[in-house]
Amino acid sequence: MRVRLTVNGRAREADDVWEGESLLFVLRERLGLPGSKNACEQGECGSCTVRLDGVPVCACLVAAGQAEGREVVTVEGLAPEGELSTVQRAFVDAGAVQCGFCTPGLLVAADELLDREPTPSDSDIREALSGNLCRCTGYEKIMDAVRLAAARRSAEPEGDRA
16 A cells, blocks of 8 residues: 655655555655664653654654554654754753653653743653653653753744744
């Protein structure tokens, strides 16, 4: 089957998609977007988190056909013009990136949280990131990064937010 969707603001299509193929496979292997990581394939780790019509989902659990006609934002879409987004820069500056395997999913989830709740509490951050496992950082630097991104976004002019 052919799947047509919008990925990171661009109309895309994938041909010869079989009915059991995941959105994650289509993004990585058919559309050349390797940012979302393939780790557990069971929706437990969050490394493959993308936004599907604005909602964070584990791309490994979404059948490619379910994305037909829908909008997907991957970690690559957070920096569409090659400049790091506020959230990405905050993760770097706070030292929240270690091995990097969980980072794409955490970035997408954090970005969605800050779009929805510009000044999140620590509880809000924990809840938003609860579906993302990190085996390296202990999460404190990740929490720091989200707090930093929230502070930076609130200081940016409305039109400059990324």
